[in-house]
Amino acid sequence: MMQDVKNRSVEKNSRRLFRNDMIFIVVLLLLVTAFGLWIYLVRGEGDRVVVTIDGKEIGTYSLAEDVTVEIRTGLQNEELNLLVIKDGKAYVETATCPDGICSEHKPISREGESIVCLPHKVVITVYAENEKDAPDIVV
Amino acid sequence: MRKSFFRWPGICVALILLSGAVGCGSKSEKYSTYSFDYFDTVSVITGYADSQEQFDDIAESIFSELSEYHKLFTIYDRFEKMENLSTVNELKDGTHRVVTVDPRIIDMLLYAKDMYKKTDETVNVAMGSVLSVWHDYRTEGTENPSEAKLPTVGELTEAAKHTDINHMIIDEEACTVTLTDPDMTLDVGAIAKGYAVEMVARFLEEKGVTGYLLNVGGNVRTIGGKPNGEKWLVGIENPKEESEESYLAYLELSGESLVTSGSYQRYYVVDGKRYHHIIDPETLMPSEDYVSVSVVCKNSADGDALSTALFCMGLEEGMALVESLTDTEALWMLDDGTCYESSGFGKYKSETKK
Numbered sequence: 300m301m302q303d304v305k306n307r308s309v310e311k312n313s314r315r316l317f318r319n320d321m322i323f324i325v326v327l328l329l330l331v332t333a334f335g336l337w338i339y340l341v342r343g344e345g346d347r348v349v350v351t352i353d354g355k356e357i358g359t360y361s362l363a364e365d366v367t368v369e370i371r372t373g374l375q376n377e378e379l380n381l382l383v384i385k386d387g388k389a390y391v392e393t394a395t396c397p398d399g400i401c402s403e404h405k406p407i408s409r410e411g412e413s414i415v416c417l418p419h420k421v422v423i424t425v426y427a428e429n430e431k432d433a434p435d436i437v438v
Numbered sequence: 439m440r441k442s443f444f445r446w447p448g449i450c451v452a453l454i455l456l457s458g459a460v461g462c463g464s465k466s467e468k469y470s471t472y473s474f475d476y477f478d479t480v481s482v483i484t485g486y487a488d489s490q491e492q493f494d495d496i497a498e499s500i501f502s503e504l505s506e507y508h509k510l511f512t513i514y515d516r517f518e519k520m521e522n523l524s525t526v527n528e529l530k531d532g533t534h535r536v537v538t539v540d541p542r543i544i545d546m547l548l549y550a551k552d553m554y555k556k557t558d559e560t561v562n563v564a565m566g567s568v569l570s571v572w573h574d575y576r577t578e579g580t581e582n583p584s585e586a587k588l589p590t591v592g593e594l595t596e597a598a599k600h601t602d603i604n605h606m607i608i609d610e611e612a613c614t615v616t617l618t619d620p621d622m623t624l625d626v627g628a629i630a631k632g633y634a635v636e637m638v639a640r641f642l643e644e645k646g647v648t649g650y651l652l653n654v655g656g657n658v659r660t661i662g663g664k665p666n667g668e669k670w671l672v673g674i675e676n677p678k679e680e681s682e683e684s685y686l687a688y689l690e691l692s693g694e695s696l697v698t699s700g701s702y703q704r705y706y707v708v709d710g711k712r713y714h715h716i717i718d719p720e721t722l723m724p725s726e727d728y729v730s731v732s733v734v735c736k737n738s739a740d741g742d743a744l745s746t747a748l749f750c751m752g753l754e755e756g757m758a759l760v761e762s763l764t765d766t767e768a769l770w771m772l773d774d775g776t777c778y779e780s781s782g783f784g785k786y787k788s789e790t791k792k
């Protein structure tokens with residue numbers, strides 16, 4: 300009889316333990332999911348355009364907002380590449396570089412695409428974080 | 439007694455691991471950096487490293503190697519106490535000296551002679567006289583667009599008389615090179631970038647480095663795949679603005695090289711018409727058959743030489759050349775937007791996406 304009570308008590312205790320653990324696991328899983336989602340949302344702030352001059356990053360712009368950016372280079376900032384972001388695409392509207400190849404380049408909008416202005420050492424690259432299977436490089 | 443989870447370290451460990459997997463994944467991250475200092479183009483290094491410092495170390499060693507090859511192979515710059523191709527080209531008392539050079543120059547020039555034969559005499563590093571005529575007109579026309587002119591046929595044919603590669607005399611033992619035709623000069627623009635990229639890639643491979651991608655002005659060389667075992671995804675730009683397709687092809691590479699020669703990469707405009715930089719040795723004019731030619735193969739030097747050669751060859755002839763080579767594939771884009779590819783090119787195309 301004593302034996303029986305003791306058994307039942309152990310069984311009850313272990314069932315409660317099991318329930319506590321399940322709650323703990325579920326809560327932790329929820330936390331982990333929320334954390335993952337938060338990371339994903341914060342980091343994936345959308346498609347953006349990064350501008351570098353001679354390898355140094357000078358600005359990041361969202362592809363979602365129409366904007367015109369004067370990229371200035373040269374000793375007295377006399378050189379210009381006019382970056383235009385419009386309707387989700389980025390292009391060089393005009394430039395003071397001699398070859399003008401950057402302003403002839405087609406608008407870019409997809410991950411890895413870039414416009415290079417060799418004379419001004421300017422690189423404009425698209426980073427589209429939400430694009431699945433995005434290329435590592437576009438040549 | 440009720441807080442049993444403290445006694446279950448196993449679960450805690452599992453959950454921490456799980457949260458790690460959901461949160462960020464593997465520890466090595468992707469970094470990249472640019473330089474404009476080498477081969478008159480932009481060099482991009484992309485690689486996976488455990489930290490910014492680790493990446494910077496490797497990037498620095500890559501740039502320092504590239505810098506050495508740049509200094510050896512350039513024909514536009516001279517450096518103190520150093521013989522390079524520029525000093526090989528220079529005349530002293532009306533003749534070229536016998537110049538003792540770095541063995542890396544000898545190796546590259548021997549390779550160039552070999553490629554001259556393999557490309558049916560299309561890639562010729564002894565074409566310096568012709569290319570410098572174009573270079574001067576392009577430079578002047580770029581700086582002064584309203585005055586942009588084309589070289590005259592007379593200038594080009596006169597220059598073309600001095601392009602015999604057999605007048606480049608190499609002494610492997612003595613490590614010397616000399617040009618026996620005084621009006622002849624070397625221009626290794628068609629192979630130097632690819633050759634240097636290949637040498638740097640092998641230098642990294644010997645050090646056991648993997649998970650890097652080099653791109654020097656369209657000469658791409660992958661060093662291994664990514665740390666997670668995936669291959670690199672490389673898009674070939676579609677230069678046509680009106681086209682729906684962003685990429686001509688979407689490739690998966692792991693250890694291979696991709697080199698693209700395009701008429702849109704470097705050019706100048708005369709009377710509203712573009713004249714690009716890839717000069718056909720037969721016509722002495724920019725080759726107008728293609729918008730771009732891409733070559734996938736193991737060796738980036740081969741890729742560079744071949745993409746230039748194919749750019750100046752008819753499609754049939756070029757296709758036959760590519761099909762005769764092992765592990766070498768190519769993609770041609772014509773001016774009207776149509777593309778042709780060699781029989782095995784498809785095996786490098788990504789299945790997941792185009």
Ligand SMILES: [Zn+2]
Binds near residue numbers: 416417418419
């Ligand atoms: Zn430009």
